[in-house]
């Protein structure tokens with residue numbers, strides 16, 4: 001297997017300062033929010049790499065940098081050895097663009113409601129002057145809908161069917177990598193199962209690679225080959241699903257797994273975790289998790305733990 | 321059995337549209353006992369919120385209670401006037417919605433909102449009400465409550481806001497709480513905090529809780545009994561462990577099977593084909609029949625009988641039994 005995506009030292013800082021005049025009047029300094037900080041990981045070809053973490057941990061920001069919707073502040077993303085941000089050869093840029101597609105949580109919001117399904121699906125191909133003859137119909141059948149659906153409008157479909165249409169659109173340019181940002185979070189479980197099974201089938205049939213973003217641990221456990229856990233914009237642990245769920249090494253991963261409700265957890269009394277995610281504009285010193293960590297020491301407060309190899313995992317914790 | 325706090329009998333909620341009258345809730349009956357948490361589950365559009373809103377008297381135009389009865393502590397409440405119902409809400413029934421901002425006034429300090437609710441429902445002086453507001457916030461785990469009463473809703477995080485809403489729902493000591501997806505918008509760690517809080521309050525005060533959610537894990541950990549809804553009807557009801565581990569209705573069985581947690585070690589998830597029908601296009605027999613792998617002609621022709629409170633567990637012609645799940 002070879003590496004398809006290589007993310008290196010990726011950081012993204014947003015300027016969240018108030019407008020200049022307010023700052024002067026209220027004597028406020030500039031404010032910066034670090035959404036992603038020094039994130040490093042590789043995605044193997046034809047594998048599923050998942051990013052999990054709670055709201056605001058930087059999952060979508062990384063996804064957007066991987067597809068090129070956002071410019072990294074530092075670091076870079078290479079896809080098949082090509083870094084879109086620094087590449088100058090137009091042909092290579094064009095090819096790389098069609099190699100990467102993205103699907104989002106809310107299928108309805110990402111479609112023009114006045115377009116027919118055919119036009120929605122073909123949009124990325126038309127934009128690059130590709131061949132569209134019979135393509136929409138073929139893709140619709142591939143995602144489990146009917147060729148006749150090509151002439152309908154988005155409102156005529158259920159949520160799960162719309163997500164299938166989004167998948168068809170993502171497939172239209174024959175991509176290698178699909179970044180899926182919470183693709184089933186808005187769907188009912190029975191429909192989620194249909195979509196996840198479909199994604200799995202397409203992966204084997206077409207040799208696709210997924211960067212899968214989700215906050216749902218059970219989904220991630222089911223679908224992934226490798227999982228990265230994010231906290232406040234940093235990777236805190238990475239491993240295979242079995243490693244992570246059977247023997248989580250980082251206290252944050254342990255907290256996430258133990259607080260997720262279990263379908264066989266009848267009458268389970270959890271010691272609920274302490275505290276909430278801190279303000280990303282003013283993150284805690286040292287290990288960002290230390291204010292909530294049950295085993296934190298003085299070192300955790302002052303010194304940030306590096307992400308280091310441990311067995312086959314990577315963990316960023318002084319005490320792991 | 322002790323007398324239930326809430327009894328719903330043959331509840332029907334109708335939606336009047338230009339073309340037809342649709343039944344969003346169709347002949348649903350159940351009870352909730354003191355100190356009991358009844359989970360109400362089912363996929364989007366099953367009618368969970370409509371049933372909850374009927375109980376708290378929050379249905380308005382195209383929706384109305386068309387039939388059936390709702391009883392709270394032995395008193396019939398579905399025929400009360402709007403004003404009487406408004407007073408009952410807050411005093412006897414506390415309400416927690418998914419979005420805490422729907423229950424909080426953004427322009428009023430949270431302490432004042434609590435004091436207002438307390439004084440409306442309990443005969444207390446301003447001073448006493450203020451003291452009570454602080455203890456209500458302490459009880460739901462707001463740190464430095466005496467200071468935080470002066471804050472506005474936007475100064476709290478999502479999880480803290482939901483705690484404030486729970487404090488608001490509980491401050492007049494209601495006997496019933498309707499919680500409609502109270503943790504759906506929250507992170508798992510905060511969800512665990514809120515659920516532990518609800519469970520503790522329910523245990524300590526004997527409050528009855530109707531917990532509406534689509535998360536089977538939340539139900540398993542929180543509820544004593546669970547009601548499964550499909551297309552406006554009650555598909556199955558019973559003790560939570562029985563229903564989730566030994567479902568009698570094929571829909572419950574499918575719902576449990578399609579959760580990723582049920583597929584650990586399996587290549588594929590079990591899926592239910594199709595999706596829930598729209599109300600305007602309900603099948604004539606069992607509403608689940610087009611998606612059901614056991615459906616026969618009988619299922620397609622005739623709907624199975626409705627569940628009556630206290631009797632029967634699944635509205636299905638061929639209820640699954642333990643021995644035939646294989």
Ligand SMILES: Nc1ncnc2c1ncn2[C@@H]1O[C@H](COP(=O)(O)OP(=O)(O)OP(=O)(O)O)[C@@H](O)[C@H]1O
Nearest residue numbers: 014016033035054055056057058059060061062280
């Ligand atoms: N355009 C932006 N300007 C300023 N801050 C931003 C911007 N986009 C994201 N952020 C901030 O960056 C952080 C990471 O956001 P991101 O959307 O990547 O999180 P996420 O992990 O996808 O969360 P969620 O689960 O809620 O989708 C958050 O604190 C967010 O508020």
Ligand SMILES: Nc1ncnc2c1ncn2[C@@H]1O[C@H](COP(=O)(O)OP(=O)(O)OP(=O)(O)O)[C@@H](O)[C@H]1O
Nearest residue numbers: 335337344363364365366367368369370371534599
């Ligand atoms: N204005 C309307 N006109 C017609 N049907 C409606 C209208 N509003 C709601 N409905 C229907 O009423 C039914 C019950 O909706 P309800 O909100 O109770 O579902 P729910 O089980 O709470 O779902 P969710 O999990 O999405 O909150 C749904 O089938 C919905 O489509």
Ligand code: SF4
Nearest residue numbers: 606609612619636637
């Ligand atoms: S009544 Fe028939 S169609 Fe309906 S759930 Fe039971 S077996 Fe399936």
Ligand SMILES: [Mg+2]
Nearest residue numbers: 059060061181
């Ligand atoms: Mg996101």
Ligand SMILES: [Mg+2]
Nearest residue numbers: 368369370500
């Ligand atoms: Mg609802």
